[in-house]
Amino acid sequence: MRLLKYLLLTCLCAFALAGCQTTGTQNNRLFEMQYAYSAAIRWGDFEGAGNLIKPELRKKLAPTPIQLERFKQIQVSGYTDVGSETDKKKGSAVRIVNIGVINRHTLAERSVRYVEAWEWDPVAKTWWLISGLPDFWEGQ
Template sequence: MRLLKFVLLSCLFAFALTACQTTGTQNNKLSEMQYNYSAAIRWGDFEGAVNLMKPELRAKMAPTPLQLERYKQIQVSGYADVGSSADKEKGTAVRLVNIGVINRHTLAERNVRYTEAWEWDPEIKTWWLISGLPDFWEGQ
């Protein structure tokens, strides 16, 4: 009887440890993808940022060559995380950021608020951006 309890407790412990490790891996992957995305935006690598979009949405939301030329007219001066939340059951995450943007022609700086939306892909165990690139010209 003692042996049976020990085996059952060992199995439960192993299962709990595996579940924690999976959640930890998912959190780590989200942090890694968000870091890569923010680095791409900060350095003006908008084509690289597009590669972090969900493949099904990439074809619909990818910027045109003209839009990519427009992105070359700005310089990102800052990228600050304002707040974030995640729903692990639904496999979604949202992060609100402030982005400092400088127009290369006028040298005028302004701040843009942008909401990143992410979706977990359990098959390949990665997060995909589902919100598209920031629209730095909205309201202008």
């Protein structure tokens, strides 16, 4: 009887640790994807950032050749995380960022607030961007 309790407790601990590992891996993967995305935006690699858009949405949300040309007119001067929220049950995450943008022609700098929306793909075991790239010209 004592051995049975010990085995049951061991199994429960193993399952609990496996659950923690999955959650930890999912959180780590979100951090990695958000870091890669923000690095691509900071360095002006908008095509690369577009590759992080969910494949089913990529044709609709990926930058067009004209938009890619417009992106060449700006320089990102800063990318600051303002706040974030993750809903593990729904497999979604939102991050609010302020992006400093400099117009290469006028050298005028301004700040753009952008909300990133992320979705967990349990099959691919990765996070995908579902909000598209920032619109640096909204309201201008």
